[in-house]
Amino acid sequence: xxxxxxxxxxxxLLGLLGGLPRPVISHPRRTSVEIHDHLRWLIxxxxxxxxxxxxxxxLARVFDVSRTPLREAFRMLQEEGxxxxxxxxxxxxxxxxxxxxxxxxxxxISLEAMGVRITAGRLTRQEVQEASAHLHDMDRAEEAADTxxxxxxxxxxxxxxxxxxxxxxxxxxxxxxxRSERYLRTLQDRHPGVFPQRRQEHYDLxxxxxxxxxxxxxxLITRHxxxxxxxxxxxxxxxxxxxxxxxxxxxxxxxxxxxxSWESWTxxxxxxxT
Numbered sequence: 039x040x041x042x043x044x045x046x047x048x049x050x051l052l053g054l055l056g057g058l059p060r061p062v063i064s065h066p067r068r069t070s071v072e073i074h075d076h077l078r079w080l081i082x083x084x085x086x087x088x089x090x091x092x093x094x095x096x097l098a099r100v101f102d103v104s105r106t107p108l109r110e111a112f113r114m115l116q117e118e119g120x121x122x123x124x125x126x127x128x129x130x131x132x133x134x135x136x137x138x139x140x141x142x143x144x145x146x147i148s149l150e151a152m153g154v155r156i157t158a159g160r161l162t163r164q165e166v167q168e169a170s171a172h173l174h175d176m177d178r179a180e181e182a183a184d185t186x187x188x189x190x191x192x193x194x195x196x197x198x199x200x201x202x203x204x205x206x207x208x209x210x211x212x213x214x215x216x217r218s219e220r221y222l223r224t225l226q227d228r229h230p231g232v233f234p235q236r237r238q239e240h241y242d243l244x245x246x247x248x249x250x251x252x253x254x255x256x257x258l259i260t261r262h263x264x265x266x267x268x269x270x271x272x273x274x275x276x277x278x279x280x281x282x283x284x285x286x287x288x289x290x291x292x293x294x295x296x297x298x299s300w301e302s303w304t305x306x307x308x309x310x311x312t
Contacts, residue, residue, distance in 0.1 A: 061101055070107035073097075074114045081120050082216050083186070084223045086131050094127040118217070136275045139221050140296070143267035144282035146214050150263065151256040151290040153200025153211060154243070159250020160202050169198040169244055176240065185226065189219060195240065199247050199259070221270045228273055236265075257291045264295035 061076035063069050077097075080086040094108040101108075105127070112129050115121045119138065121129040161169070175191035178184075193215065200211055239262045246255035267283045284296025 063103070069103055070110035070114075073101065073103065073107050074111035077111060077115060078118070078120060078216075081115070081131055082219050083189070084220060088131050088133045088220075090131040092121065092129040092131070094129075120217075134221060134224060134274060136271055136278055139218070139267060139270060139274075140280045140282040142214055142218050142221075143263055143280070144286035146211070146218065147260050147263050147283065147286040147290060149207065149211050149214070150196075150200055150259050153203045153207070154247055154255040154259050155252040157200055157202040158247045158252040158255045161198070161248055165198055165201060166248060169195055169248075172198065173240060173244060177237070180237070185223070189223075193219075195244075199243060199255075222266060225266065225270045225273065229269070236262075239265075260287050260290045260293075261295065268295065 059076075061072055063072050077086070077092070086092070092112075094105050094112060098105045098108050109127070112121065112123050112127075115129065116123045119132060121131055123129040172191045172195035176188055176195065179187035179191060193212075196215060197208070197212065200208065203211065239258065243255065243258045243262065246258055264280075264283050264287050267280055271278050271280050280296035282296065284294040287293050287295040
């Protein structure tokens, strides 16, 4: 690559990243971790969409860091399945994959159903206030069509619902929830009207956890997550089943919610209140 080509490539990347926050490096020893966290956030929030090509040399120039932390950041992103990387130090943001979505949401159902069971009836007064505030923040963000704010409040609300889990389990739940946001954003972009319909599900979940009803809370979180997975799969691959989600739902509440398509679900299964 000539110097002119390198300059043009960097300008293209600057155009892609234009207006987006740059990574803040708190300490030189944390450079690779914070570069990884920054790129991960850009990918999960959809700011670097599937198919985006990332080159270590160009990112090093844009972020004003050496290529060494970029190599480590790429390695971590590849392990998480967020990029495909090759020997030429290039990466590409991975496409949305139905099989990955199915397995990811099955894992979330299993872990979060356990999480709401052990959290139900054990919220402190402060945690109840925090969850209520997150719900109201979601409502305000929805009314303002502020997607970023909605996702921030949504993440925080779901964390409260499973807050009695140990830190190790909480980190795993958080990681899976963050990875699934790419799919959630796809659904939100394609069907913005679906979220007012889903609002009641969050209030029902909160009510079950707050009231100390572990069985109901587990059923509600299972249906809540399965509905999202089923809807996204029908968009990405019409007619495709979600066997992993189905098995996880059977394990939690005895219902196979992974085989039937979204359109064949009854209003009650879809969470539509009639």
